[in-house]
Amino acid sequence: xxxxxxxxxxGNDYNFPIYLPDAxxxxxRSLDSxxxxxxxxxxxxxxxxxxxxxxGTPILETVGGVKKFMNWDGLVVSxxxxxxxxxxxxxxxxFGKISDAEVTFYKSSKGEKRKYHFTPERSIQVQFxxxxxxxxxxxxxxSVNAKEDQVRLSVxxxxxxxxxxxxxxxxxxxxxxxxHKNRPLLLAVIQGGDFLHLREECAxxxxxxxxxAFGYGGFPMDEQGNFRTETLKFVAxxxxxxxxxxxxGVGTPQDIVEGFKMGYNIFDCVLPTRDxxxxxxxxxxKDPKTLDVLHEPVFNYLNMNREKFVKDSGPISxxxxxxxxxxxxxAYLHHLFKIEEFTAGRLASIHxxxxxxxxxxxxxxxxx
RNA sequence: GGGACCGUAGCGCAGUUGGUUAGCGCGUCUCCCUGUCACGGAGAAGGUCGCGGGUUCGAGUCCCGUCGGUCCCG
Numbered sequence: 001x002x003x004x005x006x007x008x009x010x011g012n013d014y015n016f017p018i019y020l021p022d023a024x025x026x027x028x029r030s031l032d033s034x035x036x037x038x039x040x041x042x043x044x045x046x047x048x049x050x051x052x053x054x055x056g057t058p059i060l061e062t063v064g065g066v067k068k069f070m071n072w073d074g075l076v077v078s079x080x081x082x083x084x085x086x087x088x089x090x091x092x093x094x095f096g097k098i099s100d101a102e103v104t105f106y107k108s109s110k111g112e113k114r115k116y117h118f119t120p121e122r123s124i125q126v127q128f129x130x131x132x133x134x135x136x137x138x139x140x141x142x143s144v145n146a147k148e149d150q151v152r153l154s155v156x157x158x159x160x161x162x163x164x165x166x167x168x169x170x171x172x173x174x175x176x177x178x179x180h181k182n183r184p185l186l187l188a189v190i191q192g193g194d195f196l197h198l199r200e201e202c203a204x205x206x207x208x209x210x211x212x213a214f215g216y217g218g219f220p221m222d223e224q225g226n227f228r229t230e231t232l233k234f235v236a237x238x239x240x241x242x243x244x245x246x247x248x249g250v251g252t253p254q255d256i257v258e259g260f261k262m263g264y265n266i267f268d269c270v271l272p273t274r275d276x277x278x279x280x281x282x283x284x285x286k287d288p289k290t291l292d293v294l295h296e297p298v299f300n301y302l303n304m305n306r307e308k309f310v311k312d313s314g315p316i317s318x319x320x321x322x323x324x325x326x327x328x329x330x331a332y333l334h335h336l337f338k339i340e341e342f343t344a345g346r347l348a349s350i351h352x353x354x355x356x357x358x359x360x361x362x363x364x365x366x367x368x
Numbered sequence: 369g370g371g372a373c374c375g376u377a378g379c380g381c382a383g384u385u386g387g388u389u390a391g392c393g394c395g396u397c398u399c400c401c402u403g404u405c406a407c408g409g410a411g412a413a414g415g416u417c418g419c420g421g422g423u424u425c426g427a428g429u430c431c432c433g434u435c436g437g438u439c440c441c442g
Contacts, residue, residue, distance in 0.1 A: 022404060024404050029406095030407080050404090081403095136403080217403075221402060227402090246403085251402050255402070268402095269402050270401085270404045271404095277407055278407085280400095307395090
């Protein structure tokens, strides 16, 4: 037993750990697929909920799936949409309602109101249309302040739905004539909040059903904003070591290092791209050649909206080899942000993502 | 030489018939963002209202003077 260093999906090999930015609506905001490659990104996470409402499954089917749609030949993981649906509905019931059978949600955009029926089966079907490499089971994501009783129900529902997802997954494989060589992986999410016995129960049941990979579900941060170290570590320990462990929604570069130490293989997070658009840049704490990634703080934040950068002709980070740092100055980026030019978010995102992939490279090097 | 308008926070401006600790936008400075309804959110600092008189219980607001600026007519 040990850390899973690689996996093969549909004939392609992927190295672990891996960080995947969120391309929720089939685009990592402000970036195109070439930009992602510039940042050495190897895969993305798209979102079933968002893509089934826009552009919708008929169009995705016509264009031949997400990879062709966004001209991306890297790894594609599709999130089930559970996180969105539940966080919206728990936040305000006007967004929809939840029953054991299905989730009904109302989406209004540009004055148009539409009603969707979302089931575990439907989520899987749509994910096959998306053509993703890793399909995630629809799960029940309890709200941050949920009491134990509510969390227990969410675990129960998550298990039930995972079962239904697996059945639908098998049907899809059969009707699409997919075998173990060209089929996607099916990942189940372990819920249970901070109640470790519920996490344990959830993991055991899901393992019993049998999945290709497992994910940590829920919010990786507690209400005080602290990384849920204890829970994350415990949940990683519940997962089989020979299958990919996905820490959903994690995290800062430092969180990813911590997650890696716990045994997680896959990470996705909106932070680097959202931060970039909000002028918060991640920079390596020191020269990666001398950085002890496992034992030293790996990064610092740099806010580009500072007057002091007006005349700063240096790169964002002297240790960074990204497209932005090789070609543009802090002064230029500061200027672009000041005039609210979209290119600012793009160049900043390219940099932040490269910081993430650089840390990933350092983590991989520790496995060799 | 005559006339009009304007001087209020670093910048651009509001300030109603004079009424408690003078507002707004931008900027500045903090802080926040973790399976993206997120090209955003929260907060703070900063002004003896050009200057000097006067009227009034009370003046950024009214009156006189003065300095500075913009424009128009000679």
